[in-house]
Amino acid sequence: MxxxxxxxxxxDGHLLLRPGARSGARIPAGxxxxxxxxxxxxxxxxxxxxxxxASTWGLDLAGQSAEGTVLVREKSAYGYCRASxxxxxxxxxxxxxxxxxxxxxxxxxxxxKVRLLEIMRQAGVLxxxxxxxxxxxxxxxQGAYRYAWQAGMMLTISTNGSLLWRPDLLxxxxxxxxxxxxxxxxxxxxxxxxALTQRRGAWKSFHRGITAARNAGLPLRIxxxxxxxxxxxxxxxxxxxxxxxxxxxxxxxxxPTIYGGGEPLLAQSADHLRQRKTFAGCNAGHTFFHAxxxxxxxxxxxxxxxxxxxxxxxxxxxxxxxxxxxxxxxxTGGCEGCALSGTCxxxxxxxxxxxxxxxxxxxxxxHGDKEHAS
Numbered sequence: 001m002x003x004x005x006x007x008x009x010x011x012d013g014h015l016l017l018r019p020g021a022r023s024g025a026r027i028p029a030g031x032x033x034x035x036x037x038x039x040x041x042x043x044x045x046x047x048x049x050x051x052x053x054a055s056t057w058g059l060d061l062a063g064q065s066a067e068g069t070v071l072v073r074e075k076s077a078y079g080y081c082r083a084s085x086x087x088x089x090x091x092x093x094x095x096x097x098x099x100x101x102x103x104x105x106x107x108x109x110x111x112x113k114v115r116l117l118e119i120m121r122q123a124g125v126l127x128x129x130x131x132x133x134x135x136x137x138x139x140x141x142q143g144a145y146r147y148a149w150q151a152g153m154m155l156t157i158s159t160n161g162s163l164l165w166r167p168d169l170l171x172x173x174x175x176x177x178x179x180x181x182x183x184x185x186x187x188x189x190x191x192x193x194x195a196l197t198q199r200r201g202a203w204k205s206f207h208r209g210i211t212a213a214r215n216a217g218l219p220l221r222i223x224x225x226x227x228x229x230x231x232x233x234x235x236x237x238x239x240x241x242x243x244x245x246x247x248x249x250x251x252x253x254x255x256p257t258i259y260g261g262g263e264p265l266l267a268q269s270a271d272h273l274r275q276r277k278t279f280a281g282c283n284a285g286h287t288f289f290h291a292x293x294x295x296x297x298x299x300x301x302x303x304x305x306x307x308x309x310x311x312x313x314x315x316x317x318x319x320x321x322x323x324x325x326x327x328x329x330x331x332t333g334g335c336e337g338c339a340l341s342g343t344c345x346x347x348x349x350x351x352x353x354x355x356x357x358x359x360x361x362x363x364x365x366x367h368g369d370k371e372h373a374s
Contacts, residue, residue: 002068002175002176003019003068003069003070003071003152004018004019004053004059004061004069004070005017005018005049005053005061005069005070005071006018006019006070006071006072006073006126006152006154007027007032007035007036007070007071007072007073008072008073008126008152009032009073009074009075009076009124010081010126011081011287013026013027013029014026014027014028014029014031014032015027015126016031016035016049016052017126017154018053018056018057018059019149019154019176019177019178019179020177020178020179020219021056021057021177021179022179022180022219023056023057024056025052025056027052031046031048032072034046035049035066035070035072036072038066038067038070039066039067039070039072042065042066042067043065043066044063044064044065044066045061045062045063045064045065045066045069045070046066049061049066049070050062050063050064071152073121073124073126073152075124076122076123076124078122078123078124078315078318078319079124079286079287080120080123080124080125080287080288080289080318081124081125081126081127081287081288082125082126082127082128082129082283082287082288083120083123083125083127083128083129083288083289083290083291084128084129084130084131084288084290084291084300084301085116085120085128085129085130085131085290085291086131086132086133086290086291086292086293086301087107087113087130087131087132087133087135087138087140087141087144087293088105088106088107088132088133088134088135088137088138088141088293089102089103089104089105089106089107089132089133089293090103090104090105090106090132090133090134090137090138091103091132091133091134091137091160092134092137092160092162092199093134093160093162093186093197093198093199093202094197094198094199095186095196095197095198095225096196096198096227096229096263096264096266096267097196097225097227097254097264097267097268098257098264099254099255099256099257099258099264100133100257100258101257101258101259101261101263102259103133105133105137106293106294107138107140107293107294108293108294108295108311110140110143112295112311113140113143113144113147114144114147115311116291116295116310116311117144117147117148117151118151119310119314119315119318120148120153120291121151121152121153122315123289123315123318125153126152126153126154127153127154127156127179128148128153128154128155128156129155129156129157129158130144130145130148130155130156130157130158131157131158132158132159134159134160134162134163135157135158135159136157136159136163136164136169137163142168142169142172145157145172145176146172146176149176150176154179155178155179156178156179156180156181156182157178157180157181157182158182158184159181159182159183159184160183160184160186160197160202160206161181161183161184161205161206161209161210161213162202162205162206162208162209163205163209164181164183164209164210164212164213164218165205165208165209165211165212170212170213170216170218173213173216173218174216174218177218177219178218178219179219180219180220180221181213181218181219181220181221182220182221182222182223183206183209183210183213183220183221183222183223184222184223184225184251185206185222185223185224185225185237185240185241185248186202186206186225186227186230187203187229187230187233187237188230188233188236188237188239188240189203189233189236190203190204192229192230192232192233193206193230195229195230196225196227196229196230196267210222210244210246214244214245214246220246220247221246221247221248221249222241222244222246222247222248222249223248223249223251224237224238224241224248224249224250224251225251226250226251226252226269226272227254227267227268227269228266228267228268228269228270229267231269231271231272234250234269234272238250250272252268252269252272252273252274253268253273253274253276254267254268255302255350255353255354256353256354256356256357256359257353257357258301258302258304258353260353260356260357261357262357262358262359265357265359265363275345276345276346277345278343278344278345279344279345279346279347281329282300282347284299284300284303284325284347285299285300285303285321285322285324285325285326285328286321286322286325288300289318289321290304291310292304292307294311295309295310295311296308296309296310297309297310297317297318297321299321299324299325299328299349300349302347302349302350302353303325303328303347303349303350304349305324305328305349306324306327306328308320308321308324328348328349329347329348329349330348331348332348333352333355334351334355335348335351338367340365340366340367343366344365344366345364345366346364346365350364351364351365
């Protein structure tokens with residue numbers, strides 16, 4: 001089954017989207033209902049849909065049947081619109097800065113992966129990030145990707161790019177376009193790239209993958225990871241991304257591992273650390289959730305306390321997530337009663353990780369800044 005467009009509820013409104021395209025169109029509830037009725041009755045696309053497709057994506061859908069052209073997502077009673085999923089923590093790189101700590105190669109069996117994706121669809125997830133580890137290494141990655149795509153999800157894949165040259169993956173992403181492929185870049189030369197990833201040949205496989213993906217016209221973004229190992233190539237990495245015509249973003253501030261280990265902090269480049277913006281709250285646990293390789297769901301990748309086992313509880317388990325999020329966001333422990341909480345730059349779950357890692361106060365808290373030192 002393929003579809004050219006997706007019509008879906010989104011928070012308090014409705015969207016018309018095209019798989020693989022960054023742009024979309026907000027539509028009124030009446031237009032959403034009109035599309036749904038046309039699909040159910042096997043009627044032609046409403047004229048306004050064809051006009052929107054032509055003006056937004058240059059797509060000629062005039063006169064086509066609504067059924068098979070537009071996939072209509074039903075409204076969810078759970079109210080979630082985004083999720084991330086670590087399909088498998090296994091990885092072919094051994095990056096020094098990785099926040100996952102231990103990376104066992106394990107995950108759900110195929111039937112349970114399908115069940116998890118069905119729960120996500122039922123929950124209303126429209127945007128799904130599939131990550132790892134290296135997600136493309138999972139034996140069920142391609143099947144899971146197709147299943148999520150056919151369920152009408154806009155997919156972002158976070159990858160190290162080392163396998164993107166494979167014909168089967170290129171075919172998958174060409175036939176079922178992702179919203180975006182986010183590729184991490186760990187150096188501008190073989191020496192620094194292989195040193196940070198602790199894998200000989202990592203640069204060559206990355207370069208081969210990114211070249212193949214560019215040639216295939218896939219929607220790419222590069223995360224330029226700047227650490228002590230490759231800091232001297234920070235500008236060169238950005239220049240390479242620009243030379244390749246790929247949007248890029250610098251990632252400089254590492255976080256402790258999900259187990260509270262401080263090892264990633266040792267990889268940071270002190271000269272490239274950036275001051276975080278004031279934390280003003282987020283939708284974690286309320287309209288967004290994170291699933292680990294065994295379908296243990298948390299409010300996000302950072303706040304993994306009080307996980308919900310979706311394989312045991314099903315979609316109704318998500319009904320408890322909002323209250324968990326509210327509790328985890330409270331300023332407790334070392335942050336309780338803080339006079340600077342109104343301008344704090346980190347959320348409480350992230351601060352907890354820093355505290356467990358025994359990180360220097362200045363690395364995450366204004367109380368450690370010179371301007372606040374007494």
